[in-house]
Amino acid sequence: MTEPHAPRRGRKRSEQSRLAILTATFELTRDEGYRALTVEGIAARAGVGKQTVYRWWPTKADVLLEALATKAELHVSVADRGSFRADLEQFLRDSFALLGVPGVAQALRSLMAEAQVDSQFASRFREGFLDRRRAALAELLQRARRRGDAPPVADELVADVVFGVIWYRVLATNRPWGEADLVALRDLLTSTFTNPDPSSRIGSTHV
Amino acid sequence: MTEPHAPRRGRKRSEQSRLAILTATFELTRDEGYRALTVEGIAARAGVGKQTVYRWWPTKADVLLEALATKAELHVSVADRGSFRADLEQFLRDSFALLGVPGVAQALRSLMAEAQVDSQFASRFREGFLDRRRAALAELLQRARRRGDAPPVADELVADVVFGVIWYRVLATNRPWGEADLVALRDLLTSTFTNPDPSSRIGSTHV
DNA sequence: GCAAATACGAGACGCAGCGGTTCGTAAAAA
């Protein structure tokens, strides 16, 4: 994600400095907030020159993105649990657990905020995080389609609902998660339902 | 929202300057992006002293929040359309239309981003925007409960899904809205469910 | 072993924007 270099001669990149930068960035964001995160602060805390940060990362948000990947296990289990219902439940459980790790929610909020203001970083954030999560859920859905127990809803909508609810609560409300939330969301997306008014399809703006 | 003053004597607040500031702020954000929005730039464009901005608003985000309320009709229709299904459809239609107004989506993304980084502003953003929208939807849901056609899902979850999907698409994907999105979301939330596995209520962590 | 190449920590630079202050002036109420 950060290695466009393939040096042939000369001193090698210091892995120690790299890790010190990532750790300092993650901890500073967690403890002081993203607003207080500065490149100079990162360098000072990591015992590193500013240029060493600028040499390897385009913005401090990119440092935080990599720090997040390093500090927290972002892997979501895609193990087959027999049914889409169980797979989805585990996916949600993993996601909530990740958000419960100190600093992770803070980092994610900061990254999403930065993505709103820096469109270049937004692309990298999508590729480096958002799209990967979406791909993981898509894998569960494809397996469900094969199995025949996929929800009667477009995959895209399922993903929008899952990630929409999670992100909205993180960004806008900050309500903590409970087991009830998990069950409710799982049940909403794994129930067979019948449309009470099949005639009201597209275009009926009014009653 | 911005009037903590109740002046008794002396020159009155200039309504012309106030509007010039709001217009400049909205247009600068729409055309140049929130990153390029500075208090000095607002003042220059509005033909106003910097202090006139600082006197009435705590941060530039608060100016933008008020500008949004001034420039776009934020009112969501809560007119009774006979069924929750129709009410929800209209709510979504209004929301999509609002997001289609040039500059509005940009402003909302900027405000949400700022709220992630400034917790004081986050409170004001919630009170001044997020909570109002949620209250409007809650009104539709209460009416549906009275009528008996509310969805078989907790009101809070309905709100999380509606706003979650909308915000997630605005913040994370930026996919445009189509009629199909509206129908899909409406149908997801206004269908009768049958849970395929009623025994798996709370607590069944595994299959 | 030596030279070229590259990364390192440290610190300097000019720049932009912040948030606050001080002008002299304009308007509105007592």
Added chain:
DNA sequence: TTTTTACGAACCGCTGCGTCTCGTATTTGC
């Protein structure tokens, strides 16, 4: 008419950005 408040304009010190330049350390190619 005096007092009070808001106004546009300009200035201040400060912080952080992003770049650049040191002298030094480390690694590969010759």
